[in-house]
Amino acid sequence: MYLHPLIASVPQEERAAFVQRIELRSYRRNEVVLGADDWTDRVYCVATGLLRVVVQGSEDSGDVTTDFIRQDDFFLNAAPIEERYQPGAMLIAALPTSLYLVPTLELRALCERYPAVTMGLLEIVMKRTTVLRRQIRQISSASSERLISRILHELTVLAPGTGGGYDKRITQSVIASYSGLSRMQVNKTMRDLERRGLVRRDEHGVYVPPHFASSDFQELAPGEASPPSPPADPPGEVGPSFFSELFEAPKSSKPRKG
Known part of the structure; x- marks a missing residue:
């Protein structure tokens, strides 16, 4: 939000x-x-x-x-x-x-x-x-496969990668920590999903199919290809661009070093 x-x-x-x-x-x-x-x-x-x-x-x-x-x-x-x-x-x-x-x-x-x-x-x-x-x-x-599939889709919303999928810098250790499963179980399940063609990786990210699209952030009907785009803001209403303008960093702010 x-x-x-x-x-x-x-x-x-x-x-x-x-x-x-x-x-x-x-x-x-x-x-x-x-x-x-x-x-x-x-x-x-x-x-x-x-x-x-x-x-x-x-x-x-x-x-x-x-x-x-x-x-x-x-x-x-x-x-x-x-x-x-x-x-x-x-x-x-x-x-x-x-x-x-x-x-x-x-x-x-x-x-x-x-x-x-x-x-x-x-x-x-x-x-x-x-x-x-x-x-x-x-x-x-949930079964480990269903739980991991759901989390992989959530990650496409939380940490979207270039061209779809999710950022590959989100490690299996993080997924294990969030899922309550062992790192070994996550690795085994994801390798099985890759073997079956359900998960794909490249240098930009990790990609999952549309039927994984069920999460607490965006819930889709089975088979729906992608989350619907948010409607354009009516004239005079406040939209996401307002957030960026509102929280434009003050000139005196300095990024934390290190």
């Missing part, structure tokens, strides 16, 4: 002031953005790239990826309520990622002045909770 519907009701002058308080940072792939025990007073909004939400598993299972934060979505946790908070999970850049760091106090102030912002945040939290419940249900009930 784009962030812009949250602040579409905020007057232009106040939106401009809000943008000036936002910081832009860049992270390398696999770089830790936020530790589970770190304190922060920011909401993390993905400008480009992809974040993983990771919790510490057992010694045998290792770290577990519980969620992905894709472009134009953001990590909330307790941020809108608490001035400072500990996330309880790590944020890791799954791909080279740029983030907008939004001060929680500024966001909370908007919530207090504009009820539509509060309702928008509540809707996002509810949708994310639904996604997590579906993920738990899939892990507990």
Whole structure:
């Protein structure tokens, strides 16, 4: 979901002031953005790239990826309520990622002045909770092939590659972490899908067929070729381009080095 519907009701002058308080940072792939025990007073909004939400598993299972934060979505946790908070999970850049760091106090102030912002945040939290419940249900009930197929399609939405498919920098280890399966099981299943012609790789990405197209982000009827394109924004309405303009990095912002 784009962030812009949250602040579409905020007057232009106040939106401009809000943008000036936002910081832009860049992270390398696999770089830790936020530790589970770190304190922060920011909401993390993905400008480009992809974040993983990771919790510490057992010694045998290792770290577990519980969620992905894709472009134009953001990590909330307790941020809108608490001035400072500990996330309880790590944020890791799954791909080279740029983030907008939004001060929680500024966001909370908007919530207090504009009820539509509060309702928008509540809707996002509810949708994310639904996604997590579906993920738990899939892990507990689906076969390994069905589960992996579903995740491969999700990745085409979360981390789209050039010319279709998903970015090949998303490793089988990440897929294993998200699916609750072992790295060996993921490798075996994906090799079998490749052998049967259901998965294809090249230098640009990993490609999956249309009948894999069922995920928590875009649910399609069996056999539907591709997700429908979003309708054009009617005149005078706010569209995705507004998000890019709104969150244009302030001139004083500097990408994080290293």
